[in-house]
Amino acid sequence: xxxxxxxxxxxxxxxxxxxxxxxxxxxxxxxxxxxxxxxxxxxxxxxxxxxxxxxxxxxxxxxxxxxxxxxxxxxxxxxxxxxxxxxxxxxxxxxxxxxxxxxxxxxxxxxxxxxxxxxxxxxxxxxxxxxxxxxxxxxxxxxxxxxxxxxxxxxxxxxxxxxxxxxxxxxxxxxxxxxxxxxxxxxxxxxxxxxxxxxxxxxxxxxxxxxxxxxxxxxxxxxxxxxxxxxxxxxxxxxxxxxxxxxxxxxxxxxxxxxxxxxxxxxxxxxx
Amino acid sequence: xxxxxxxxxxxxxxxxxxxxxxxxxxxxxxxxxxxxxxxxxxxxxxxxxxxxxxxxxxxxxxxxxxxxxxxxxxxxxxxxxxxxxxxxxxxxxxxxxxxxxxxxxxxxxxxxxxxxxxxxxxxxxxxxxxxxxxxxxxxxxxxxxxxxxxxxxxxxxxxxxxxxxxxxxxxxxxxxxxxxxxxxxxxxxxxxxxxxxxxxxxxxxxxxxxxxxxxxxxxxxxxxxxxxxxxxxxxxxxxxxxxxxxxxxxxxxxxxxxxxxxxxxxxxxxxxxxxxxxxxxxxxxxxxxxxxxxxxxxxxxxxxxxxxxxxxxxxxxxxxxxxxxxxxxxxxxxxx
Numbered sequence: 229x230x231x232x233x234x235x236x237x238x239x240x241x242x243x244x245x246x247x248x249x250x251x252x253x254x255x256x257x258x259x260x261x262x263x264x265x266x267x268x269x270x271x272x273x274x275x276x277x278x279x280x281x282x283x284x285x286x287x288x289x290x291x292x293x294x295x296x297x298x299x300x301x302x303x304x305x306x307x308x309x310x311x312x313x314x315x316x317x318x319x320x321x322x323x324x325x326x327x328x329x330x331x332x333x334x335x336x337x338x339x340x341x342x343x344x345x346x347x348x349x350x351x352x353x354x355x356x357x358x359x360x361x362x363x364x365x366x367x368x369x370x371x372x373x374x375x376x377x378x379x380x381x382x383x384x385x386x387x388x389x390x391x392x393x394x395x396x397x398x399x400x401x402x403x404x405x406x407x408x409x410x411x412x413x414x415x416x417x418x419x420x421x422x423x424x425x426x427x428x429x430x431x432x433x434x435x436x437x438x439x440x441x442x443x444x445x446x447x448x449x450x451x452x453x454x455x456x457x458x459x460x461x462x463x464x465x466x467x468x469x470x471x472x473x474x475x476x477x478x479x480x481x482x483x484x485x486x487x488x489x490x491x492x493x494x495x496x497x498x499x500x
Numbered sequence: 501x502x503x504x505x506x507x508x509x510x511x512x513x514x515x516x517x518x519x520x521x522x523x524x525x526x527x528x529x530x531x532x533x534x535x536x537x538x539x540x541x542x543x544x545x546x547x548x549x550x551x552x553x554x555x556x557x558x559x560x561x562x563x564x565x566x567x568x569x570x571x572x573x574x575x576x577x578x579x580x581x582x583x584x585x586x587x588x589x590x591x592x593x594x595x596x597x598x599x600x601x602x603x604x605x606x607x608x609x610x611x612x613x614x615x616x617x618x619x620x621x622x623x624x625x626x627x628x629x630x631x632x633x634x635x636x637x638x639x640x641x642x643x644x645x646x647x648x649x650x651x652x653x654x655x656x657x658x659x660x661x662x663x664x665x666x667x668x669x670x671x672x673x674x675x676x677x678x679x680x681x682x683x684x685x686x687x688x689x690x691x692x693x694x695x696x697x698x699x700x701x702x703x704x705x706x707x708x709x710x711x712x713x714x715x716x717x718x719x720x721x722x723x724x725x726x727x728x729x730x731x732x733x734x735x736x737x738x739x740x741x742x743x744x745x746x747x748x749x750x751x752x753x754x755x756x757x758x759x760x761x762x763x764x765x766x767x768x769x770x771x772x773x774x775x776x777x778x779x780x781x782x783x784x785x786x787x788x789x790x791x792x793x794x795x796x797x798x799x800x801x802x803x804x805x806x807x808x809x810x811x812x813x814x815x816x817x818x819x820x821x822x823x824x825x826x827x828x829x830x831x832x833x834x835x836x
Contacts, residue, residue: 277795280787305797317792321810330806331796368810369792385796 229255229292229308231276231393231424236287238275245271247449248287253424253442255392260427260435260460263446264468269428270314272446273395276426277311278304291393306335308392312382312399318370324381325351325365328388335389354387357417359410375402383414394418394425400434412437432464447477504530507587507614514585514611514823521583522574527594527621529572539582540575547571547595547622553652553678553709561648564620568593576600581607583821589616597624598635602654605632609824615641622648627657629681634660636818638828641667650676653684653713662818664691666831671700679706679713679744688717691815694727694759695835701730708737708744708774715745720811721752721782723759724836732764735776742773752782753811755804808836 231253238246245268253259261269275282276289278301289296291307299307319327328351332342351365358380370378379399386394396415400408415425416438427438435457443459444451447468452475453459462470471477504525515521522541523531529541547565557565565571576582576598588594600606619641627633631654639645645667653659665673671694677686686706694700706715715735723729735746746769752761765778785807793803812832819825 279791300800301791301794302797302799302803305795311795313792313795317786317789319789319792319807319810321813322806327793327796327806330798330802334797334799334802389796 229392229422229424231296231309232288232290233272233276234288234290236272236275236289237285238271238282239285240271240282244285245282245449246275249446249449249451251444251451253393253426255424256419256421257424257441258419258427258438259425259442259444260429260438260440261444261446261451262429262460262463265430267446268449269446270397271449273311273397273426273428276304276395277301277309302334305331305389305391310386310389310391310394312379312386312394312396314397314399314401316370316378316382318368318373320368320371322369323366324369324384327369328385331385331389350388354384357387357414358384360384376404376407379403380407380411383411387414387418390423392422392424394423396425396427398428398430400429400431408434409437432460435460445471447472452477504587511585511587511613514613514827515583516821516823519583520580521585524572524584524586524588524594526588526591527568527572527586527619528591534582535580538576538578538580540573540577542573542575544571544573545569547597553680555678560646561622564593564622564646564648565595567620568595568622571595571597573597573599576604576606576608579605582609583824584608584610586610586612587614588612588619589614592617592619594619594621594623596621597626598633599626600628600631600633602629602631604628607634607636609636609819609821610638611824612637612639612641612645615639615643615645618644620646623650625649625651625659627651627653627659627684629654629656631657633658634818635662636815637661637663638824639663639665639667640831641669641671644670646672648674648676650678651686652678652680653686655681656683656685657681658685658687660687660818662689662815664693664812664815664828665700665702666693666695666835667700668696668835670696670698671702673701674703675705677706677715678709679715680709682710682712683714684710685714686716688715689720689814689818690717690731691720691722691812692729692731693722693724693812693832693836694729695722695724696727697725699728699730702732704731704733706733706735706746706748708735708741708746711740711742711744713741713744715747717748718814719748719750719763720814721750721761721763722755722808722811722836723752723761724755726756726758728759729761730764731761732766733778734766734768735778736768737771737774737776739770741771744771744774744776746774746776748778750780750782751811752780753808754782754784755808805833805836808832
């Protein structure tokens with residue numbers, strides 16, 4: 229399968245964030261996107277998933293030739309797109325197991341049903357693989373979870389739902405060193421001819437555990453450089469300034485910073 | 501008027517073989533399966549002798565008491581699980597008193613299964629010293645319902661009150677809780693679903709009348725079909741009731757443009773050395789929650805159903821009876 233993004237432009241609140249993203253991912257590949265803050269990495273992941281807050285103004289995303297942008301969020305998911313979110317929601321009253329079972333059921337035909345035995349077995353294994361608390365299936369979605377637990381819960385859902393294209397939006401934030409290793413190994417363990425991932429990260433440390441095939445650097449709403457693992461090492465050693473210099477990019481986010489007057493607490497009107 | 505035989509099958513579909521139960525038809529206890537050493541069912545003319553706090557009843561309550569003419573008293577003497585089912589298509593008023601003895605643990609589940617005539621009732625729950633009462637009430641009325649539920653908690657007694665009101669009509673319900681002795685403890689979970697296209701009022705009052713008393717209240721409201729729901733919760737801590745704790749939280753979810761919910765949590769605190777807090781949040785279904793669920797492949801309709809069900813989950817979690825749980829879940833699925 230292939231996911232093709234062409235000249236993608238997107239905005240939020242009338243501010244253009246993506247300014248012509250081109251990217252092609254095939255199943256069997258592991259892609260990483262790196263880049264400074266505010267360059268549109270998370271926006272790209274949200275637009276692929278179909279977050280209604282973002283408006284696509286130009287360009288296309290296709291999944292095996294089908295127009296992904298015309299599909300609803302749930303249709304995209306059932307087609308095999310998965311987004312592990314940077315800030316997963318807490319939803320009181322819905323247990324993880326009910327939620328995941330319902331999501332698995334949504335992928336089946338009308339007369340098919342999730343086998344309870346198989347579900348419990350798979351869920352138990354995934355919980356063990358991620359070294360999570362065994363009571364997790366009975367807890368409400370992300371309620372009272374630590375930052376690290378929430379991220380592991382995203383990976384747990386990914387393992388259970390078995391998507392073809394998983395976008396992992398800063399899945400390493402909030403993870404300690406041990407958890408980072410567990411999450412990295414579990415993502416790596418998903419590698420197959422039917423699976424591809426797009427890993428969004430700032431740092432090299434997660435990529436130490438994942439066998440990445442393609443690395444992209446995003447600046448100012450565009451992918452400006454693509455290559456192999458050597459890019460990770462270079463970014464880790466030198467940051468992003470070299471690429472801006474090499475490609476003559478002016479960082480818009482820093483260039484636009486200007487002092488503003490916030491107002492005053494009191495006004496001296498002078499003596500009358 | 502329907503004969504009870506017309507309801508019989510539906511009523512008994514909710515009863516398990518070993519249940520101790522009482523069935524009320526037209527506000528009278530007509531059938532029961534209770535151990536007489538554990539539960540005594542009596543009918544009395546007077547009512548006020550059961551008002552432990554000797555409070556002045558409001559006129560509306562007195563009118564219902566008068567209208568009902570008699571009072572059914574359920575005296576619980578030993579630990580028990582008791583199920584009570586009401587069907588009503590004729591009688592307009594009911595007085596019912598639960599009197600739970602000292603040190604007794606009672607699980608009472610009261611189901612208003614079919615209310616096919618406008619009905620008014622006064623229910624009193626007397627929790628004597630060191631008693632532990634878990635009271636669950638599910639109410640499904642097709643005609644207007646007005647209910648007063650008064651609870652009196654003696655020293656070191658505990659009451660867990662869990663209610664789910666799914667009334668398809670105008671409704672006025674008032675819950676008054678009197679913590680009249682030290683170390684009395686009350687926990688409430690009220691779920692209200694208004695799909696009636698009419699206005700419903702729920703007033704929930706908790707009175708801390710002695711020191712070291714504790715109450716926590718969680719209210720969940722759902723409004724659909726251009727319905728209006730008012731949930732007013734009042735927490736009152738009287739002077740001298742030091743070291744008391746009181747918490748009230750209300751959450752409301754509005755499922756269409758023409759429905760509305762108002763939640764007014766009020767605290768009246770007349771003592772310094774207490775812990776008290778309250779809060780309320782009302783809104784439509786959270787768009788971010790919806791997006792999160794849909795991003796896992798659930799349709800918008802399914803996601804909304806899950807979120808709405810999540811509101812009722814705190815009540816469902818308290819039902820440890822498969823038949824009743826299925827009955828409530830099926831009704832929610834059908835009506836919501």
